[in-house]
Amino acid sequence: MTARSNPDLPPDEVAERLFQSEHETLLRAILGNSTDGLFVVDAQGRSLYANDVARRILGPGFTHYDPRNWSERHGLFYPDTRTYYPTEQLPLYRSLQGEESPEVDLFIRNAAHPEGRHFRVRSMPVRDSQGLLLGAITNLKDTHDQRQAEAGQLRTKLRFQLMLETAQEGVWMIDADRRTTYVNQYAASLLGYTPEEMLGRHLFEFVYQQEHSRIVRDLMTQENEGQSVLLNDFRLMRRDGTLVWTLVAASPVLDESGKYLGSLAMITDISRRRxxxxxxxxxxxxxxxxxxxxxxxxxxxxxxxxxxxxxxxxxxxxxxxxxxxxxxxxxxxxxxxxxxxxxxxxxxIRASSQRMAELIDGILAISRVNSAELVETDVDLSGLAHTVAEQLQRWVPERTVRFRIRDGLVARGDAQLLRLVLENLMGNAWKFTREKPVAEIEFGIFPGVGHGRVYFVRDNGAGFDMEYQKKLFGVFQRLHTQQEFEGHGVGLATVQRIIRRHKGRVWGEGRVGEGATFYFTLHELTGTPPAFR
CATH class of the missing domain: 1.20.5 (Single alpha-helices involved in coiled-coils or other helix-helix interfaces)
Known part of the structure; x- marks a missing residue:
């Protein structure tokens, strides 16, 4: 039944009835200081009073037009911000029809609010003691900031959900009773389920039985100590009973007081890696x-x-x-x-046969080097070098040769083979310095080059052209003619094979007429040592 109204009642009289003189000051003070927007209209929708909050929300002159056009005139929309709210459904319009209306959310966009603003409105009719409709009182709440914050939170939540659901890594949450509270699509698909099928089910339903004690131990660590755990090569069970190898990084979930609520785990499929x-x-x-x-x-x-x-x-x-x-x-x-x-x-003919005999001896010498068993001990290289020098000097005592041998050089190796190295290198130095009135032969090391010790034998003899350096260690390869210096081209080849058996390197440098230096290492570390001059 529609309430009775009096359209001929002057607005001032309506206002007087709504605000009795003895209460007007108090009512206006209450309405004016309200944090909500409040405004009063008469039965024809004409504004009688609006506080500052209401004017700020609605803009000026809200009720200056025909109530039937309020939505379009003042830009009132559903909260979707695009669809006009029907005027006849507006709480104020319904109140002026004498209806009680529920609280609704609206969006307003007009010249006063070009960007638009969300608010909540509720309106109720006002009648006199005889039930005559005098007007309506409308309450407004500015919800724009709240809705913006909620929208931001929703966007954040949706982004977070999107990240979780599109991640190529499993996300799994369990509660303190080890029951699944959340699992993303990747983790569920990995095990052959849908997320809904896994919710509420106990963790052990998806864990290989032999891993139970391991996961219990680590979950207890989380619960008691609040520490993250990493489970490598952890086996989960698919729906079809097959195993999947995973890497699990789990962190405890705690409330504000530090109470254990459950665990959050990141699941990585490492089956391909396995x-x-x-x-x-x-x-x-x-x-x-x-x-x-x-x-x-x-x-x-x-x-x-x-x-x-x-x-x-x-x-x-x-x-x-x-x-x-x-x-x-x-x-x-x-x-x-x-x-x-x-x-x-x-x-x-006789000289050639003797030469061939020497070559045969060289072949046998190389053969013995390759086949001899390597017996490693601490070898006094300095002592061996002194012995070789004394032997060379005894063979040709009339030669003037200055030997400089560094003392205290000890290395790990086969004593017999390392002696053969020094005999060949120092013997070459002796041979190729015979034209020098005063020959100089030196044995020493270059310390601290980063690759272990580098030993060397240096002389001031005939030297050689570095263009032929690669031929130095070839079998029967010689850089001098037999007429210049005797030899059969096996000595340096023998040295190289011995050094290689000691995991080292040997190389030479020389200059024609200025001498030669041969370097070698034993048990060399990684890398290539530099050459020295």
Missing amino acids: EDEEKVRRLNAELEQRIGERTAQLEFSNRELESFAYSVAHDLRVPLRSISNFTQALSEDCSATLDTTGLDYLQR
């Missing part, structure tokens, strides 16, 4: 097997080569000895019947 590691392990095993087989083949080949070299060397000695003996017999028994040219030919 498969790759297994492939690497299999490949390494196969590689080790192949290396073992190849090593055995090489060892067999080396033994065959050593046996062949020994056989060849032994078999060649007999005809060589015959050639040497017969040429000597011809020289002694038939010298009267041979002219000078014939005797020269015999001498050359």
Whole structure:
């Protein structure tokens, strides 16, 4: 039933009835100091009173138009900010029809609020004692900042949810009873479930049984000590019963007082990594097997080569000895019947056979170096160098040679083989300095180069052209003619093989007419040592 109204009642009289003179000052003080917006209209919707908050929310002149056009005139929308709110549904309009209206949320955008503003409104009709509709009182609450904050929180929540649901990593939360309270799509799909199927279910339903004690221990650590834990190679169970290998990083969830509420875990699928590691392990095993087989083949080949070299060397000695003996017999028994040219030919044949015998000895020497068992001890290199120097000097005592040997040099290695190294290097220095009136031969080290000790043998002899440096350590490779300096080109090749067996390197530097220096290392660390001058 529609309340009775009196359209002919003057506005002043309505105002007088709403604000009796004895209460007007008090009522205006209350309404004016309210934190909510309040305004009063008569039965025709004409404004009788509006406090500052109401005018700020609605803008000036809100009720100066026909109530039937309020929404369009004043820009009243649903909270979606796009759809006009029907005027006949406005709380104030309904109150002027004598209806009680619920509280509604509105959005206003007009010249006073070009950016728009959210507010909440509630209106109720006012009647006199006889039930005559006198007007309406409307209450307004500015909710713009609140709605903006809520919208921001919602956007943050949606972004967070989007991050969780699109992450290529599992997110899993359990409560203090170890029941699932949240799981993202990735984690659920990883185990063959939907997130809804996992909610509320106990953690152990998804954990491989042999991992139960491990996860209980770590969860107890979280609960008692509040510490994060990292579980590597942790096995979870898929719906179909298959295992999935994961990396789990779990952190405790605590309330404001520090009480344990549950745990948040990040789940990384490492199945592919495990498969790759297994492939690497299999490949390494196969590689080790192949290396073992190849090593055995090489060892067999080396033994065959050593046996062949020994056989060849032994078999060649007999005809060589015959050639040497017969040429000597011809020289002694038939010298009267041979002219000078014939005797020269015999001498050359004999010299060549002796040269071949030396080459055979060199082959055997290299063979012995490769086949000899390496017996490592602490070797006094300085003592060996002094011994070699004394031996060289005894062979040719008339030569003037100044030896400079650094004392106290001790290294780990095979004493017999390292002596052979010094005999070859110092013997070369002795040989190539014989044209010097005063020869100088030095044995020492360069300390502190970052790759261990670098030993050297230096002389002031004939030297060599660095253009031919790569030929130094080749078997039967020589940088000088036999007429200049005797030799068979095996000494440096032997040195290189001995040094390699001691996990070292050897290299040489020289300058024609100014001498040569040969460097070597033993048990060298990683990296390549620099060359020294």
